[in-house]
Amino acid sequence: MTFPRPARRVLVAAASLTALLAAAACGGGGSSTPAGSSAPGVDFSKQGDTELWTGKDTSGNLKNVVAAFNAQHPAGKVIIHELPDNADQQRAQMIQNTQIKNPKMGILSTDVVWTSEFAAKGILVPLPADQFPTDGFLKPTVDSATYFNKVYAYPQSSDGGLLYYRKDLLDKYSLQPPTTFDEMKADCTKIKAGENNPKLECFAGQYNKYEGLTVNFAEAVNGAGGVIVGDDGKPNVNTPEAIKGLSTLADWFKDGTIPKGAITWQEEQGRIAFQAGNLIFHRNWGYVYNLAAKTDGSSKIVGKYAVAPLPGIAGPGVSSLGGHNQGIATNAENKGTAADFIKYFCSEEVMKANVIATSSSATREGIYSDPAVIKKFPYMPIQLKSIETAKPRPKAVEYGDVTLAIQDAAYGALQGQTQPDAAMASLQTKLQTLIK
Numbered sequence: 001m002t003f004p005r006p007a008r009r010v011l012v013a014a015a016s017l018t019a020l021l022a023a024a025a026c027g028g029g030g031s032s033t034p035a036g037s038s039a040p041g042v043d044f045s046k047q048g049d050t051e052l053w054t055g056k057d058t059s060g061n062l063k064n065v066v067a068a069f070n071a072q073h074p075a076g077k078v079i080i081h082e083l084p085d086n087a088d089q090q091r092a093q094m095i096q097n098t099q100i101k102n103p104k105m106g107i108l109s110t111d112v113v114w115t116s117e118f119a120a121k122g123i124l125v126p127l128p129a130d131q132f133p134t135d136g137f138l139k140p141t142v143d144s145a146t147y148f149n150k151v152y153a154y155p156q157s158s159d160g161g162l163l164y165y166r167k168d169l170l171d172k173y174s175l176q177p178p179t180t181f182d183e184m185k186a187d188c189t190k191i192k193a194g195e196n197n198p199k200l201e202c203f204a205g206q207y208n209k210y211e212g213l214t215v216n217f218a219e220a221v222n223g224a225g226g227v228i229v230g231d232d233g234k235p236n237v238n239t240p241e242a243i244k245g246l247s248t249l250a251d252w253f254k255d256g257t258i259p260k261g262a263i264t265w266q267e268e269q270g271r272i273a274f275q276a277g278n279l280i281f282h283r284n285w286g287y288v289y290n291l292a293a294k295t296d297g298s299s300k301i302v303g304k305y306a307v308a309p310l311p312g313i314a315g316p317g318v319s320s321l322g323g324h325n326q327g328i329a330t331n332a333e334n335k336g337t338a339a340d341f342i343k344y345f346c347s348e349e350v351m352k353a354n355v356i357a358t359s360s361s362a363t364r365e366g367i368y369s370d371p372a373v374i375k376k377f378p379y380m381p382i383q384l385k386s387i388e389t390a391k392p393r394p395k396a397v398e399y400g401d402v403t404l405a406i407q408d409a410a411y412g413a414l415q416g417q418t419q420p421d422a423a424m425a426s427l428q429t430k431l432q433t434l435i436k
């Protein structure tokens with residue numbers, strides 16, 4: 001999606017511009033919009049039907065939550081507008097419908113990586129702070145929804161990467177869950193030699209050319225001790241650590257530790273392979289836990305898997321912070337209904353029930369230690385730690401260009417078309433023009 005040239009700047013620059021414009025609009029007299037308040041003049045009371053724009057609901061429970069809300073909210077109904085499961089396509093459709101000022105697009109379930117971008121570009125309106133308190137939410141989730149002291153979306157669900165593994169196989173060969181990639185590969189060699197099952201593959205995450213690749217690339221780089229953007233806010237990928245992260249994945253594709261077909265996999269393809277019993281190790285998000293436990297015949301590994309923290313390349317693994325926030329579209333006609341739904345969905349009670357039904361990752365901290373949640377999902381403490389120690393992906397107004405540059409660089413190297421060091425040198429140059 002291309003936006004006018006002046007929008008191509010880092011958040012800081014865009015925000016200073018916004019601040020300047022706000023001050024000018026107030027006559028420059030110093031009484032600009034106070035931090036934490038919503039956009040002046042926005043009507044958050046208008047009721048009526050409104051659409052919830054969201055990625056494909058793999059959990060199957062969203063329709064139940066929406067139906068329960070609608071049953072108790074006669075002033076306006078929420079209608080699910082389901083988008084593809086590919087994150088980049090969801091983003092593109094939300095941007096396009098902002099450009100045509102679609103009044104029906106009410107609630108946007110935005111990926112954590114777009115919330116700032118959507119705030120900077122005026123796609124979302126800031127939420128009224130008095131109606132959307134953020135206490136009780138995990139700090140990284142609130143940070144992901146905050147743009148220059150204003151909360152633009154309410155944290156709906158978080159995500160931290162997990163290593164799913166075949167506990168039955170690890171137990172059979174007296175192995176502990178690996179903490180490094182080297183250990184993981186050694187475990188695979190042992191298990192594959194013993195199992196003699198040609199369909200059984202070692203490991204896979206998400207490597208198709210889309211947002212999931214950015215997630216997995218970032219985890220490889222961070223897990224090798226590198227960074228994409230340093231503490232000084234500057235890109236720094238042309239380093240031995242970042243190159244090591246990428247070349248480890250590229251080598252694993254080359255030697256078959258990652259199956260060749262995984263170059264087209266998103267979350268769902270990996271989940272299906274793991275559930276079919278064809279993967280020993282699998283990197284994915286929390287939602288897989290519940291689906292892989294289903295006894296309707298869709299999973300061949302019921303009772304045979306467990307989760308562990310992500311392994312790293314040069315030490316412990318580092319997850320990329322994932323998740324979604326619910327915001328209100330600037331052009332939404334019925335913002336009152338949208339606001340009521342967001343409050344409902346993100347309430348402690350509804351969120352907890354949804355976590356129990358789906359193994360999604362809560363944004364409210366208390367839910368992780370709730371006895372009913374732990375009883376069904378004993379791995380929740382590992383999930384919480386993954387989120388708390390996760391690294392956010394780069395924040396940029398032109399996030400779409402940033403993630404595309406990362407995907408181009410990583411994809412070429414994983415396909416064996418470019419060398420990891422050349423890929424990182426050219427990515428560094430690109431990122432320097434996008435993130436200043």
Ligand code: GLC
Nearest residue numbers: 087111112159211212322323
């Ligand atoms: C999950 C995460 C999201 C991430 C996406 C990548 O939906 O919650 O943050 O961008 O996966 O595929």
